[in-house]
Amino acid sequence: MKMTGNTILVTGGTSGIGRALAEAFHDRGNRVIVTGRRQALLDQITAGRPGLIGMSLDLDDPASLPRLSAEMRARFPELNVLIANAGISRAEDMSAAGWDASDAEAIVETNILGVLRVTAAFLPALKKQPNATIIATSSNLAFVPRADFPTYCASKAFLHSWLQSLRHQLRRIPIEVLELTPPYVQTELTGAAQASDARAMPLAAYIAEVMQLLELRVHPRDEVLVERDRARRWAERDGRYEATFAAMNPN
Numbered sequence: 001m002k003m004t005g006n007t008i009l010v011t012g013g014t015s016g017i018g019r020a021l022a023e024a025f026h027d028r029g030n031r032v033i034v035t036g037r038r039q040a041l042l043d044q045i046t047a048g049r050p051g052l053i054g055m056s057l058d059l060d061d062p063a064s065l066p067r068l069s070a071e072m073r074a075r076f077p078e079l080n081v082l083i084a085n086a087g088i089s090r091a092e093d094m095s096a097a098g099w100d101a102s103d104a105e106a107i108v109e110t111n112i113l114g115v116l117r118v119t120a121a122f123l124p125a126l127k128k129q130p131n132a133t134i135i136a137t138s139s140n141l142a143f144v145p146r147a148d149f150p151t152y153c154a155s156k157a158f159l160h161s162w163l164q165s166l167r168h169q170l171r172r173i174p175i176e177v178l179e180l181t182p183p184y185v186q187t188e189l190t191g192a193a194q195a196s197d198a199r200a201m202p203l204a205a206y207i208a209e210v211m212q213l214l215e216l217r218v219h220p221r222d223e224v225l226v227e228r229d230r231a232r233r234w235a236e237r238d239g240r241y242e243a244t245f246a247a248m249n250p251n
Helices: 016-027 039-047 064-075 102-127 150-169 192-196 203-216 227-233 241-248
Strands: 007-011 031-036 053-056 081-084 132-137 175-180
Touching: 007 016, 007 102, 016 031, 016 039, 016 081, 016 203, 031 039, 039 053, 053 064, 064 102, 081 102, 102 132, 102 150, 102 175, 132 150, 150 175
Parallel strands: 007 031, 007 081, 031 053, 081 132, 132 175
Antiparallel strands: none
């Protein structure tokens, strides 16, 4: 993808990786529109950045995405980059007596169906552009799961597979389809403690490495893998899957 002169829509752009990506692309002179559920956060991120635009999107509201899509067509017909980043993560204990599928259903609704619905809503606009890109945020847990986050990891494995098919089907249009597979990063995805966890990669360092890989076009198979991603990505190929799984999921 080109790094400047784009009109970029970032879903889930008011916090964490989404917000950091939005700010990094805005710094490079792109027009950036961020979406989120909380108007206060949209106001906060746009107040300090003239030209960065916030728009409401609540994927739990069936009317919200069609409304956003119509507004985007009217205001930003030149949209050429979609960053589908919105996602949630919750631990699940399926061995517990009271376990039910409610958390799993919420994760599937946001992490899988949310990405599919957003892509479907904006793909017609992207097809009209000469230089279009779709970026979706997966996870390196797609390759070796944390067993205490079963549905979250499975949702990212779904995206990894689905993005390969999307990339193949769009190859002649063409629309570039990129997959971000973050390692454990200092965000509040699983709660406030993650944002200061010394074991997690600092958010600024992650974004800086991602932007460098995009600028240099160093993303074989269109997977944007930072250095911390690579060992887990190739654990099965390199015969380290069982050992890696055991280290991540001790008895």
